[in-house]
Amino acid sequence: MRIVLLGPYYPDVGGVQVYNTMLAGGLVERGHEVTVVSYGWARSRWGERVIRLPTPRVPGVRGASFMAASALRLAAGLGDADVVVAQYAKTSGVAAWIARAFGGPPYVPVFHGTDALVGAGAWLVRRACRSAPAVAAVSSHLAGVVRERFGVEPRVVRGGVDVEAFRSLPGREEVREEMGIPAEARVVGIVGSLVPVRDPELALRAALSHPDALVLVAGDGPLRPRLEELARREGAGRVAFLGKVPHERIPLVLRACDLTLHTPRWEGFGLSALESMAAGTPPLAARVGALPEFVRDGRTGFLADRSLEAISERLSEVLSDPEGLERVSREAREFALSRGWDAVAEEFESLLEEVVS
Incomplete structure (x- = not known):
């Protein structure tokens, strides 16, 4: 055709x-x-x-x-x-x-x-x-x-997802070494456009509520100055703004994280959450729009109500259970790579x- x-x-x-x-x-x-x-x-x-x-x-x-x-x-x-x-x-x-x-x-x-x-x-x-x-x-x-x-x-x-690109990813420690991130750090990712419908401020506030978390923000948009100011006030030295990352390098950013946060006001699909799963990095997502169709709580990711209190609490629970996080990581990756x-x-x-x- x-x-x-x-x-x-x-x-x-x-x-x-x-x-x-x-x-x-x-x-x-x-x-x-x-x-x-x-x-x-x-x-x-x-x-x-x-x-x-x-x-x-x-x-x-x-x-x-x-x-x-x-x-x-x-x-x-x-x-x-x-x-x-x-x-x-x-x-x-x-x-x-x-x-x-x-x-x-x-x-x-x-x-x-x-x-x-x-x-x-x-x-x-x-x-x-x-x-x-x-x-x-x-x-x-x-x-x-x-x-x-x-x-x-x-x-x-x-x-x-690009199955070949995600299957060939190096290990998390190797990616972190390349990016200058400590191997033992707890890293939370926020990946996507920094625009109001994505509400990255909610995700960043939730990430900063965990005192030991390092935060990677990959993306750009009109909300970036506001997020940078929030990071200076409440998370000095704990937030790295990577700017607009070429899509070919997104799998490496996702691989470097232990968990990604997805807190949109509305979601038609949620490709960034699916790609996070393919990288072996479970998403913690708000129960919004289409996200619950493939983010299955405790299996391929984690779900919470779309509020700062609920997401912050769920984040602390997940990061305090490394064995559970690893189990979900494996199931999430297997699920995402099947599509x-x-x-x-x-x-x-x-x-x-x-x-x-």
């Missing part, structure tokens, strides 16, 4: 970007002709064709300009494609719907999380979904939200074949 993947892409990091990039690799591996239409800084990773659209890096303006430019490109230059996979329904999905009205290819909007919570533009997303031959979502929880809000039944295609991106590509291939036929 001639498949267009529309939306955020490599080298950007984040759930949507990684999902789109790794899906492209899986589809190329399966012999499909893949074209990516993305922002102006996107790059090819698998030898696939990448069309970069001029995009201002201004919040709000960026999304609107990308919708307009991608709709025009799909209708005017890619009408011979078999199907478009529109990653992030409120922008790419709407663009693909507009393009379809002017001769663009059939399309499948894919919901990843906050795109299902759109407010003022919900009617556009609803029209785009109801006009599409199929809709996808990355978790059962998210599929339920989409069903209720937009009146369509999505196909659930969960994300995966590679090849399986995601296979499931998407099946869905797209139904659409094309």
Whole structure:
């Protein structure tokens, strides 16, 4: 098939970007002709064709300009494609719907999380979904939200992990030696964009409540100055801000930690938690959104109510039981490594074949 993947892409990091990039690799591996239409800084990773659209890096303006430019490109230059996979329904999905009205290819909007919570533009997303031959979502929880809000039944295609990259990770002590972290330290990781919906401040406050914990913060965003000030006040010398880490190095950061914290206000899937599991580092996650679908308390990770008191208390319990933490680490890794991106590509291939036929 001639498949267009529309939306955020490599080298950007984040759930949507990684999902789109790794899906492209899986589809190329399966012999499909893949074209990516993305922002102006996107790059090819698998030898696939990448069309970069001029995009201002201004919040709000960026999304609107990308919708307009991608709709025009799909209708005017890619009408011979078999199907478009529109990653992030409120922008790419709407663009693909507009393009379809002017001769663009059939399309499948894919919901990843906050795109299902759109407010003022919900009617556009609803029209785009109801006009599409199929809709996808990355978790059962998210599929339920989409069903209720937009009146369509999505196909659930969960994300995966790079099995080869995670299987080949060196031991925790070796990674810590490379990063200059004491082998015997208790290390808590916070990995992801430092934005309000992720609420990294709650995670950092919980981590700092444990007096012996060292904290690695991998990610960047508008909340970073606030977190750095909190670290200076309450955790001097115990918090390392790594900034924006290339996705290829995220497995090493995760491997260096004993535990990672995930405290979002809402979660459509939780790729960072799944990748933490693949690194043999159990996630301690808030009972929010899709996280409980694969973070199984005391088996593949740990769950707590989304409050500072509950998460801090659970963190202390977990770190005080090294044998239990090691047992969960093994089960979490085995579980996560059973879901590679090849399986995601296979499931998407099946869905797209139904659409094309």
